Amino acid sequence: MKLAYSTPVLVLIGVLLSGCTVIPGAHFSDSYGTVVGKHPDRNLDLSKLINIYPISAASLLSQSAPAPVKASTDQALREQIANYDYLVGPGDILSVTVWDHPELTMPAGQYRSSQEVGNWVHTDGTMFYPYIGNLHVAGLKISEIRDLISHRLARYVESPQVDVTIAAFRSKWIYVTGEVKNPGTLSITNIPLTLVDAVSQVGGLTEFADWQAVILNRGEQSLRFSLRDLYKEGDVSQNILLQPNDVININRNDDSKVFVLGEVGKQQTLSMGRNGKTLAEALADAEGMSQITSDATGVFVFRRAPQESGRIADVYQLNAKNAAALVLADSFKLQERDIVFVTAAPVSRWNRVIDQLLPTLGGVYTSASLVE
Incomplete structure (x- = not known):
């Protein structure tokens, strides 16, 4: 009789003691490096496929940021406009x-x-x-x-x-398609037409436009421009003098998103918007980290590594145990398709195991009482 009672309890105690290995919930360790799978010829070591970078004041300062763009007129564009002269064509x-x-x-x-x-x-x-x-x-x-x-x-x-x-003027045209208010054709005239002029003449961009994905197709060339860099940073290199038969396409912002998962107020997908988004903004839009279940030391940003690097991803970790570290989060700029992941505190993961096992424990104790 005693054996019937003790065996299930001992089994459950063993499960509880090993709970750390089966605890559900959001968790990521910065010490990953174990073998996650086997190949006929080799083992895949995660430590060689993922690089983890701490988000700190030193790391942000050491990043090779581009020199600030001066909001001045581009000399090359000025010369093109100054030398511009309309050539008559059939239909004029x-x-x-x-x-x-x-x-x-x-x-x-x-x-x-x-x-x-x-x-x-x-x-x-x-x-x-x-x-x-x-x-x-x-x-x-x-x-x-x-x-x-x-x-x-x-x-x-x-x-x-x-x-x-x-x-x-009826011989030369350019075409504007995609997420603009009035897509269509614009005639090339004796007045030089730039990319910014064309976007303005079709009514501007819609709310679904990706400001960083303006594609200009010119013959066999496909050029990419960013109106965000032009309007926000004053990068005049993003403006260009248009030529006949140019096709401008403004992409939707479907890919211009980041994902916020884990122990936050509301897990969701966020649009980057016309001005981009920082880590602090993403956390705020997701209603912040959970004050009860989150582990402030484990705020991670997962970013797909460059294809030529041979790695799966680059991971950036913010230790926000000291709330002042959130200032760093406001300086960390997210990129398209980044995944922000807030881990669960160890006690939260343990409590989840207990919550899952309590019904089973109740049934075991009831059965043991009946056996006695």
């Missing part, structure tokens, strides 16, 4: 004026616009003009077309004074 409509010769100038009239009476550039790149016939104007600047018409007209008009303007 030109308006030609010859002073003191109204018969060579088509007046718009009260009900006719200059686009309706202008000189159309045909698909073969030519346009017709009285007396001088067809002129090949595609690929020429307005000043070159003016000189060409003046030279041809000089055979019929003495010292012609010619002025040429573009009545309608």
Whole structure:
């Protein structure tokens, strides 16, 4: 009879004593380095696949931060804009004026616009003009077309004074797609069009836009720009002069997220937003660390390691036992797809084991009483 009572109790006591190995709940040790799996040829040592970095004042100061960007005009862009000149193409409509010769100038009239009476550039790149016939104007600047018409007209008009303007720009376009308020096409005109100008002309970005993922497709090239760096940091290198047939796509912010898990008020996925997010902001958005169950010494940030490194992840640990360390958290900038993980305190994990075993203990003691 005594054996029937003692055996289950002893088994449960053994389970309790070994509880640390089966305790459920959020936990991560910075001393990982055990073999986690076997391969036919080798063992995988976690200590070689994960690097752990403490988040401290010294580590933050030692990080190679980029030099602050000066919010000044980019010289290269300024030169491109200064040297910019529109080249006429098929579909454009030109308006030609010859002073003191109204018969060579088509007046718009009260009900006719200059686009309706202008000189159309045909698909073969030519346009017709009285007396001088067809002129090949595609690929020429307005000043070159003016000189060409003046030279041809000089055979019929003495010292012609010619002025040429573009009545309608219809030959060159750029395309804006994705998370903008009014996606569509924008015409290239005689006014230089930059990336910022294009985004502004389509109404700006939507609330779902990823400010760091502006993709410009130009021929076989695919360039990535960050409006966050441009607007927040003043990085003018993120602006560029657009060219005909450029395609601008603003990605959604689906991938621009971080995950907050473990012993926090509310586990959730957080958007990085247009200004990014720090570790302190992520913890605050998740309603902070649990004052009852969390282990303040174990606040971890898991980040996928660079592919060429051969590691699984880089892990950054913040010891927030002293609340002043949260100042460091506000200086630690998160990256897309980071996982913030707050571990459970040892006593919390132990209490969870007890909570799970209490019903079993109650049943054992009841059975033992019946046996006696």
